[in-house]
Amino acid sequence: xxxxxxxxxxxxxxxxxxxxxxxxxxxxxxxxxxxxxxxxxxxxxxxxxxxxxxxxxxxxxxxxxxxxxxxxxxxxxxxxxxxxxxxxxxxxxxxxxxxxxxxxxxxxxxxxxxxxxxxxxxxxxxxxxxxxxxxxxxxxxxxxxxxxxxxxxxxxxxxxxxxxxxxxxxxxxxxxxx
Numbered sequence: 001x002x003x004x005x006x007x008x009x010x011x012x013x014x015x016x017x018x019x020x021x022x023x024x025x026x027x028x029x030x031x032x033x034x035x036x037x038x039x040x041x042x043x044x045x046x047x048x049x050x051x052x053x054x055x056x057x058x059x060x061x062x063x064x065x066x067x068x069x070x071x072x073x074x075x076x077x078x079x080x081x082x083x084x085x086x087x088x089x090x091x092x093x094x095x096x097x098x099x100x101x102x103x104x105x106x107x108x109x110x111x112x113x114x115x116x117x118x119x120x121x122x123x124x125x126x127x128x129x130x131x132x133x134x135x136x137x138x139x140x141x142x143x144x145x146x147x148x149x150x151x152x153x154x155x156x157x158x159x160x161x162x163x164x165x166x167x168x169x170x171x172x173x174x175x176x177x178x
Contacts, residue, residue: 044107044142047150051140051161052089052104058165063093066173079176093169095176100168105139110152112168113137114175124171 025031060081067078077095084090084103093100099115113136114122123138140159143151152159 038148040144040148041107043144043148043150047142047152048104048107048110049088051152052091052102052110054161055102055165056089056091058161059091059093059169062165062169066169079173093172095172098172098176100172101137108142110140111137112140114172116175124168 063079063081070078080094082092082094084092084101088104090101090103092102097117101111101113101115103111105111112124114124116122121137122135138154140152140154143153145151154164
């Protein structure tokens with residue numbers, strides 16, 4: 001039988017922790033915020049930061065694995081990962097003059113795209129018939145559903161983070177190998 005502590009370790013408890021801290025702050029300051037949990041802007045900001053951090057963590061794991069295999073075989077050009085300055089958690093991958101940039105344009109919008117040679121912008125290919133990708137960046141949009149549930153979508157479809165990371169990292173590796 002799983003004890004309650006083990007069960008809670010797999011559940012996201014950040015919302016209840018924040019609620020407890022807010023209540024403590026309320027008791028100390030005397031200021032009551034009874035609608036904060038209903039504010040879509042705050043929910044979207046929290047969700048977009050969490051989503052970007054999740055993306056960054058997964059990319060970092062796979063980039064480190066890729067670089068480790070490349071180094072073992074004697075290759076010198078690995079993928080570098082950078083935080084973009086003056087932003088909360090935007091980041092980019094870099095190799096052979098190609099950048100893959102992830103940026104929060106707004107609390108409900110994350111853009112993803114390639115920059116080649118410091119100026120040419122294009123998006124990842126989405127199908128085998130798409131030979132070059134579009135000349136603009138892709139956008140993920142937040143959708144606020146019932147009870148404040150936020151889902152991230154691409155072209156109206158819910159996003160699976162693992163599939164997204166695999167797709168963009170594969171496109172990046174293929175395009176930066178040239």
